[in-house]
Amino acid sequence: MKKQKEHSYSPISRQNFIKKAAMATVAGTSALVASCRKESSGGSGPAIQNRKTYRWNMVTTWPPNFPVLGDGCNALAKFVEEASEGQMKINVYGGGELIPALEVFDAVSTGTAELGHAGSYYWAGKAEATQLFSTIPFGMNAQEMNSWMLFGGGVDLWRELYAGFNLIPFLAGNTGVQMAGWFNREINSLADFKGLKMRIPGLGGKVLTQVGGTAINLPGGDLYTSLERGVIDATEWIGPYHDYLMGFHEIAKYYYAPGWHEPGSTLEMIVNKQKFDALPNNLQRILEAAATRLNMLSLAEFDKQNAIYMEKIKAETKVEVRFLPQDVMDGLRSATRDIVQDLISRDAFSARVYESFIQFKGRADDWMNYTEKAYYNLIST
Ligand code: CA
Secondary structure, three states, X not given: OHHHHOOOOOOOOHHHHHHHHHHHHHHHHHXXXXXXXXXXXXXXXXXXXXOOOEEEEEEEOOOOOOOOHHHHHHHHHHHHHHHOOOXXXXXXXXXXXXOOHXXXXXXXXXXXXXXXXXXXXXXXXXXXXXXXXXXXXXXXXXXXXXXXXXXXXXXXXXXXXXXXXXXXXEEEEEOOOOOOEEXXXXXXXXXXXXXXXXXXXXXXXXXXHHOOOEEEOOOHHHXXXXXXXXXXXXEOOOOHHHHHHHOXXXXXXXXXXXXXXXXXXXXXXXXXXXXXXXXXXXXXXXXXXXXXXXHHHHHHHXXXXXXHHHHHHHHXXXXXXXXXXXXXXXXXXXXXXXXXXXXXXXXXXXXXXXXXXXXXXXXXXXXXXXXXXXXXXXXXX
């Protein structure tokens, strides 16, 4: 795809790099001068008044105005309208407003809605490989996921898979590392997962089952009462901000870190292929920019709010915030290998995606050892 090319990595020699760097400075200056001239040459002309306008619907898997994600879609719509000077207007719908939350994929695929916002792991029932584009337990964090997706071939595989469903996916959000969840049972060894009923979706849920627990999938609205009444012993949700708003600190004893099962869940903007292809180039670029913008803003907002609410949970509630012990993590990691092995042995596309993912991860993790990890170790001592 043409737009992909701009993100692909092309090796350049040191000499060329220096030459390009010098030219960029000059080009930067002249671009600045040009943009100043343009601004002073008068506002929008008649061309803008004659443009065809577009009124699109965006369906999402989030409750209406859901903090960060639903709000982020509202902000995306506002950005698109302003950046296009009114040429495109997007109406954003929460799950259940126009269609049920888990019908977003089909609705955009068939063109019932032009746009959607979701997490690709919701669509494992359509194609198992979809979940690998969202997150893999013990997989890559947000920084690495963005790098793999945009520069390591992840998006190309994602688009290839979604083309079969008449969809074009764009990166459009990341939660960062989530929390392992809320427990009313201490987890001191892997054996403590035996018989544990926990709400944990996706591959993480399969891993829990592998170590003797029972993964239960419940909609967000049922979680509080299910945990309160002991229907479940534990639940994961997102991170301190959203979890606090759900009130889990009122009914759970332990809040375990970190979210081994969702180390950097990527969210998606999906667009109906025909509708996207029929857009004028400027609107295609604006939509692309809007998704990239949301991808960055959501992670920044998650990190800000989660930090505030973690502090709040520790200061204002009786909940014990703990880390899962290392041997528990080792056991979960080993079970994850079995689950992933099973997936890639029966699904050829998943095998292709995982191969790309795991190769990229090996290199990225090594680099992180010298940088992010070394730096955090440095400042935390
Ligand atoms: Ca989660």
